[in-house]
Amino acid sequence: MAGHSKWSQIKRKKGANDSKRSAMYSKHIRAIQAAVRSGGTGDPAGNLSLKNAIAAAKSATVPVDNIENAIKRAVGAGDGAADYKDVTYEGYGPGGTAIFIETLTDNVNRTVADIRAVFNKRGGSLGTNGSVAWQFEKKGVLLLKDTSEQAQETAIEHGAEDIQESEDGLEISTGPNDLYAVQDALVAAGFPVESAQVAMLPSNTVAVSGDDARKLLMLIDALEDLDDVQNVYSNAEFPEED
Known part of the structure; x- marks a missing residue:
């Protein structure tokens, strides 16, 4: 499963200053609140869009308190809330x-x-x-620092479609619906996942x-x-x- 790391390319960004970081946090908060409204629940276990939005926010280092407050506000919002x-x-x-x-x-x-x-x-x-x-395909993408053969085998056994290895660790791609099954399997086997989210990867x-x-x-x-x-x-x- 060798090849070029698509994720490292599409996520290529310069360092964010405080203003950009605040704007980025706001985007994730908007996505979380929209997911709550569209999914009809603030429980990520029963709302895949919300689960994806939370995962993306955590990958962007949005504080957990901000995430939880966004969910609470969305759950308590009435019909007057913005319909994104x-x-x-x-x-x-x-x-x-x-x-x-x-x-x-x-x-x-x-x-x-x-x-x-x-x-x-x-x-x-x-x-x-x-x-x-x-030219793009929706995929689940997981990043982890452990590059061991056991970590790769665990990912493959639970649905990984492709694995790219770099000096930073492993980039694992899955079908969008298999993302969290692979993540849960890796975590259960003792391989901490750095980030997990759904993205559009170029073919x-x-x-x-x-x-x-x-x-x-x-x-x-x-x-x-x-x-x-x-x-x-x-x-x-x-x-x-x-």
Whole structure:
């Protein structure tokens, strides 16, 4: 199960300052509250969307108190609370790259206008539904530092589809519905999981470098800065940092 680590590429980010960290926390809180409302319960055991949202928030180091308070507020919210919808957008970036965007919005017209403006300003173009989605697949992704053969065998026995090994540990991909079965099996066997979440992984990557790489990173950063944008995925393969 050798090969290039897609996750290390799509999660390539610069360090966040306090302002960016606060904005990132707000996005996760919004996702948690939307999951509670759409799933009809604040219990992650009976709400897979909420379980995924909590896992993503924890991976982003959102404090547990913030997560718990967000769930409580969502459970107690009445009909007047904002009704966020999951809407995805697709587009093209520098170097012939594909970009897939997940949003949570209570105003689709505002969101699409903001996204189109970023694409136009940063040298990309907004595509139509289905234009690049076929290049991505929803997967569960787990990261753990233990690279032992036993850890890999445990993951495979419980549903892992692919395993990539790097100097940072193991990147394990699963079907989206198998994510937590693999996670629970690893934890039960004594292999702590660093993070576990559902993501859109590219089926193939496109190498970018130089000006294209810089422009694409600026485009991705600008999209991520939009309040309604939850996640931005690309099929870009960036050069290794020195």
